[in-house]
Amino acid sequence: xxxxxxxxxxxxxxxxxxxxxxxxxxxxxxxxxxxxxxxxxxxxxxxxxxxxxxxxxxxxxxxxxxxxxxxxxxxxxxxxxxxxxxxxxxxxxxxxxxxxxxxxxxxxxxxxxxxxxxxxxxxxxxxxxxxxxxxxxxxxxxxxxxxxxxxxxxxxxxxxxxxxxxxxxxxxxxxxxxxxxxxxxxxxxxxxxxxxxxxxxxxxxxxxxxxxxxxxxxxxxxxxxxxxxxxxxxxxxxxxxxxxxxxxxxxxxxxxxxxxxxxxxxxxxxxxxxxxxxxxxxxxxxxxxxxxxxxxxxxxxxxxxxxxxxxxxxxxxxxxxxxxxxxxxxxxxxxxxxxxxxxxxxxxxxxxxxxxxxxxxxxxxxxxxxxxxxxxxxxxxxxxxxxx
Numbered sequence: 054x055x056x057x058x059x060x061x062x063x064x065x066x067x068x069x070x071x072x073x074x075x076x077x078x079x080x081x082x083x084x085x086x087x088x089x090x091x092x093x094x095x096x097x098x099x100x101x102x103x104x105x106x107x108x109x110x111x112x113x114x115x116x117x118x119x120x121x122x123x124x125x126x127x128x129x130x131x132x133x134x135x136x137x138x139x140x141x142x143x144x145x146x147x148x149x150x151x152x153x154x155x156x157x158x159x160x161x162x163x164x165x166x167x168x169x170x171x172x173x174x175x176x177x178x179x180x181x182x183x184x185x186x187x188x189x190x191x192x193x194x195x196x197x198x199x200x201x202x203x204x205x206x207x208x209x210x211x212x213x214x215x216x217x218x219x220x221x222x223x224x225x226x227x228x229x230x231x232x233x234x235x236x237x238x239x240x241x242x243x244x245x246x247x248x249x250x251x252x253x254x255x256x257x258x259x260x261x262x263x264x265x266x267x268x269x270x271x272x273x274x275x276x277x278x279x280x281x282x283x284x285x286x287x288x289x290x291x292x293x294x295x296x297x298x299x300x301x302x303x304x305x306x307x308x309x310x311x312x313x314x315x316x317x318x319x320x321x322x323x324x325x326x327x328x329x330x331x332x333x334x335x336x337x338x339x340x341x342x343x344x345x346x347x348x349x350x351x352x353x354x355x356x357x358x359x360x361x362x363x364x365x366x367x368x369x370x371x372x373x374x375x376x377x378x379x380x381x382x383x384x385x386x387x388x389x390x391x392x393x394x395x396x397x398x399x400x401x402x403x404x405x406x407x408x409x410x411x412x413x414x415x416x417x418x419x420x421x422x423x424x425x426x427x428x429x430x431x432x433x434x435x436x437x438x439x440x441x
Contacts, residue, residue: 089140089274091120091130092391096149099124104206106150109217111242116140117437119242124150125203126164126219126238128268130391131248133437135363143365143437145269145401148391157387158396160267163203164238165196167223167230168421169265170341170377170410173300177413179231179259179422186229191298196267198228203267207238215241225258232258232425246437254429262423263408264431265373269381269401272360272367276394280381280402281322282361287315287378288354289342293409293418297334301411301418305343313340318357321380321402337382337399341375341409352434356404359440366440371406371433374419379403406433 097108106124118140120130131144146161147153153161175186175194187199196203207219216239223234239251252264271280292313293301308314312324312332325337332338344355352370356378359366369376380402386395394400412418423429 089132089142091118091132092148096151097122097124097129099150101150101154101206106206107209109209109211111215111217111240113242113244113246115244115246117242117246119144119240119248121217121219121240122150122153123207123209123219124153125162125205126207126221126266127153127162127203128240128248128266129162131268133246133272133365134439135365136439141272141274141363141365142391143270143272143274143367145271145275145396146391147388152389158384159201159203160196161269163201163267164207164219164264165267165405166202166236166264167197167228167234167260167262168194168413169196169263169267169405169407171195171298171300173298173411173414175229177261179261179413184229184231193298193300200228202236202264215243217241230260232256232260232423234260234262234423236264238264248435248437250433252429252431254423256423256429257425259422259424261413261421262429263412263421264429265377265405265407266433267403267405268435269403270358270367271401272358272365273362275390276392277362277400278397279322279399281320281325281399283321283402284318284359284361285315285321285378286318286357287342287376288345288347288356289376290316290345291343293341293343293375294331295334295340295410299335299339299410301341301409301415303415303417305417308342313338313342315342315356315378318359320361322399325380325399335382338378338380339382341377341407343409344371344374344376352432355406358402358404364440366438368436368438369404369406369433370436372431373406373408373433375407375409377403377405377407377410379405406431 118132132140175188186194381399
């Protein structure tokens, strides 16, 4: 496969998400469009914390489909045409809501909040007052704490054929965060094969917010094996190195002449086992990249990934300043996934659009503070095509 570069694609779209009923069939791993199916809708109809969960299916004119559950605001499945125009499910996840409840990996496909990524030692201060969070990742807080947004049942509202709106009220001091935070996430699957996620939030007290989605991707299809042969470009000249607990050191350093240089597309696995302290800290790639600004209508081209088997290409565009690239280094074959496979080591990757980790404790990073009267707003687009 030929490598590509940033000039290979410029995308411009601001769109929003559609919703129909899922077919009552089980998923499969094969790329034949006659056998690849979405999970059963019935398997997602349950009552959790007194609220009804369900599965919502989005379609476009190209037969691309996305399935989302309001349990955790999760992307469950994403069926994308491959080089032979067969559908491939590129979103790694489970066949039922109960599996999401009991998984040893709680973040598959989830909306993450209140604060995506890590906060050092579970503490931050606002106006001289210290707030203490639950530490669920060694000494640190990860992805919102003990019961982040991945565990809540969102209110779902269908708007026409193309929009799914999820909303949730995170009450004052939930998981230790101040302020009643009203959150809205809008999904849209467009006829240009774009999946767009739009986030909004309002608070009645000063707080910190950093929302993202934790979709696990394998563009060769769920259950298809390693992602190390996917070819990746990240539009970033710099990244934020971390300590042994994966908290940023506060430095922002160049990617040039390091294993973190994805400015020219390279196979994910080419340097993943290099003798590099940062790779040892993350057991591979689990780092925030500082995106270069190339804004067109508010969106930066953040990354492009091409699968080695299906030739499916995913381009990521965002209003966010950072991109967390996670290479599946902590997947341990402990969970049975859609189609019966396991979550084996490095069989999925994540590209999480975000502000930087631990920003509330890093004065040199862009602020993630949200004040009353202000609106948190963020948009990210995942655009799919086939690399010729």
